Amino acid sequence: MLGMVAAPDLQIIPYRRDRLVLVTPDKHPLAERSSIAFNEALAFDFIGLQQDASLQALLFEQANLSGKALRMRIQVRSFDAICRMIHHGMGVGVLPEQTIHRELGDLQLKSIPLNDAWAQRELVIGVRRYATLPVTARHMVDLLTTEKHSAL
Incomplete structure (x- = not known):
């Protein structure tokens, strides 16, 4: 975008x-x-x-x-x-x-x-509804948005 x-x-x-x-x-x-x-x-x-x-x-x-x-x-x-x-x-x-x-x-x-x-x-991740994402997709979003990873 x-x-x-x-x-x-x-x-x-x-x-x-x-x-x-x-x-x-x-x-x-x-x-x-x-x-x-x-x-x-x-x-x-x-x-x-x-x-x-x-x-x-x-x-x-x-x-x-x-x-x-x-x-x-x-x-x-x-x-x-x-x-x-x-x-x-x-x-x-x-x-x-x-x-x-x-x-x-x-x-x-x-x-x-x-x-x-x-x-x-400002980079963002767009999802329809985080709560309804498959577990693996939620884990990926969580990994990408942890402070340690986002500081890369």
Whole structure:
């Protein structure tokens, strides 16, 4: 979902917060920034997910709202592939901060928090009625929403 929509038949359960970050090669001109507005990064080529990914739709929408074009150089299928392309100097990308820590490894990348309000996302789980979910589904929701797991 790109935002909250009215769904009276759904019970919304808070899951976790998620922050989007700009990922650059460690020698990139933006790499030393402590934070950045998304529209400032639009001067550079981007590496992103395929067109049907919700994150891509969000980035195109925000670029359009800023009156600038999102220069998409390459579109790939995974966060890992985005990071590898960025590592090789093919462009920059926007990714969820929590996925970056797994991907940075030896790739010599920098992550710069986006300071745009929309880059702070509240992720939720939507169910018709929690009480009527099968036991395994309730256990999954419980696991995902425990404080320990949601802090990942």
